[in-house]
Amino acid sequence: MGHIIVIGAGIVGLATAHHLLREGVCVTVVDRDPEGDKASFGNAGGIAVTEVIPASVPGVLWKVPGWLADPLGPLAIRPAHAPRLIPWLLRFSRAGRPSEFKRITAALAALNTRVYDDLLPLLAEHDLREELQQLGALTVYEQEAAFDEDAMQWGLKRSCGIEVRTLTGNEAREIEPALSQSITRGVFTPQWSHVRDPKTLVDKLRQSLLARGLCIQVGEVCGIRPGLEGGAVSVGLGDGRWLPADKVVVAAGAWSGLLARSLGDKVLLESERGYNTTIPDPGVVLSREVIFAERHFVATPLSCGLRIGGAAEFGGLHAPANFKRSQALARLAERYLPGLRTEGGTCWAGHRPATPDSLPVIGASPRHPGVIYAFGHGHLGLTQAATTGRLVSDIALGKPPLVDLAPYAISRFN
Numbered sequence: 001m002g003h004i005i006v007i008g009a010g011i012v013g014l015a016t017a018h019h020l021l022r023e024g025v026c027v028t029v030v031d032r033d034p035e036g037d038k039a040s041f042g043n044a045g046g047i048a049v050t051e052v053i054p055a056s057v058p059g060v061l062w063k064v065p066g067w068l069a070d071p072l073g074p075l076a077i078r079p080a081h082a083p084r085l086i087p088w089l090l091r092f093s094r095a096g097r098p099s100e101f102k103r104i105t106a107a108l109a110a111l112n113t114r115v116y117d118d119l120l121p122l123l124a125e126h127d128l129r130e131e132l133q134q135l136g137a138l139t140v141y142e143q144e145a146a147f148d149e150d151a152m153q154w155g156l157k158r159s160c161g162i163e164v165r166t167l168t169g170n171e172a173r174e175i176e177p178a179l180s181q182s183i184t185r186g187v188f189t190p191q192w193s194h195v196r197d198p199k200t201l202v203d204k205l206r207q208s209l210l211a212r213g214l215c216i217q218v219g220e221v222c223g224i225r226p227g228l229e230g231g232a233v234s235v236g237l238g239d240g241r242w243l244p245a246d247k248v249v250v251a252a253g254a255w256s257g258l259l260a261r262s263l264g265d266k267v268l269l270e271s272e273r274g275y276n277t278t279i280p281d282p283g284v285v286l287s288r289e290v291i292f293a294e295r296h297f298v299a300t301p302l303s304c305g306l307r308i309g310g311a312a313e314f315g316g317l318h319a320p321a322n323f324k325r326s327q328a329l330a331r332l333a334e335r336y337l338p339g340l341r342t343e344g345g346t347c348w349a350g351h352r353p354a355t356p357d358s359l360p361v362i363g364a365s366p367r368h369p370g371v372i373y374a375f376g377h378g379h380l381g382l383t384q385a386a387t388t389g390r391l392v393s394d395i396a397l398g399k400p401p402l403v404d405l406a407p408y409a410i411s412r413f414n
């Protein structure tokens with residue numbers, strides 16, 4: 001395989017470039033702003049291998065009205081975007097049927113059980129091993145009832161090989177003393193890890209790949225066409241240039257749906273915007289990522305500060321961010337981390353590329369085999385990037401895939 005163009009310099013595009021370069025492929029990454037802000041920079045930093053349960057769990061729809069009633073709550077739908085969201089929501093509700101739920105959980109577990117096999121060598125090869133903190137994660141609960149309600153999900157995770165240790169409130173505070181007395185239950189998941197700073201990781205990986213021969217082109221991709229300019233497939237840029245290649249990988253995060261649809265491939269992909277506040281001097285110490293189960297937010301101790309984030313806002317790719325959400329999350333955290341100082345925090349928002357079934361799209365376009373999709377990782381793009389890159393590289397080179405790729409095919413949206 002001669003030359004492959006990867007659209008998108010986020011963590012998924014770069015991890016794909018890594019695997020292709022290793023195979024001796026000539027790789028060009030095209031991005032309108034390769035060093036600019038993106039979901040891959042500001043996320044919570046979790047290598048959340050234990051997260052094999054899709055967002056659409058049976059019964060979740062009953063909770064939606066309550067979440068929507070709180071203007072700064074965990075879920076928001078911008079009214080102007082609501083009509084366009086209907087097909088996605090219908091598919092989301094289908095994903096919550098018991099049989100679908102089980103199938104999706106198995107498909108997420110198939111990816112997540114491979115994560116460290118692909119991630120650790122990638123980090124080691126780029127001298128980034130120290131960016132990974134393998135300290136597990138702690139999920140905490142205020143109410144026994146909420147803990148009981150999640151028991152089925154924890155059982156399912158166990159059945160997928162995930163190590164789950166249930167704790168009392170005091171045991172949770174023994175491993176994270178900053179937690180308030182209101183915490184009555186905890187679950188420790190030792191296989192989870194977090195990176196020291198997702199932006200540093202992406203920046204260093206990009207620089208290391210450049211040093212190994214990666215070519216980066218700055219440009220807005222406006223179209224993909226088969227068979228122009230002597231290449232099997234060509235990528236059209238906003239300035240009118242067409243770049244020929246043998247294959248093209250679409251790893252453009254939440255914008256990937258536009259490119260897939262321009263090729264005639266149907267896909268349901270939405271921006272699920274998340275928010276956070278990163279506090280450089282928080283006045284409290286956490287050692288590992290803490291997930292506040294009932295309130296749907298997380299706190300991760302990063303090298304740049306304590307990052308408090310969450311929220312799922314559906315408003316399309318162009319709606320301005322509402323940073324009141326970032327501030328609300330920081331205020332919420334004050335209730336669980338006594339002594340937390342939120343002054344000096346930096347607010348951030350980013351577009352998670354969300355499919356309704358929580359599964360990424362990994363595989364060749366059925367219409368244009370020269371185009372390979374690698375997007376739609378939702379809450380797990382950092383976690384699954386190295387594995388996705390490996391799978392895409394195998395697809396591009398015609399090697400047998402390491403996992404059954406059927407659940408991730410774009411044709412599931414037909």
Ligand SMILES: Cc1cc2nc3c(=O)[nH]c(=O)nc-3n(C[C@H](O)[C@H](O)[C@H](O)COP(=O)(O)OP(=O)(O)OC[C@H]3O[C@@H](n4cnc5c(N)ncnc54)[C@H](O)[C@@H]3O)c2cc1C
Nearest residue numbers: 008010011012032040043044046221253274380381382383
């Ligand atoms: C608040 C928040 C917290 C999160 N926490 C976690 C976590 O703890 N763990 C985890 O695993 N995941 C987490 N995620 C999800 C994760 O960040 C994303 O799934 C992942 O970053 C997606 O990476 P990507 O490379 O697909 O997309 P992106 O990082 O969005 O990169 C896409 C790139 O494509 C480029 N691009 C798009 N369209 C075009 C075009 N037409 N032409 C040229 N360039 C284009 C963009 O400029 C961008 O650079 C979180 C996300 C958010 C928002």
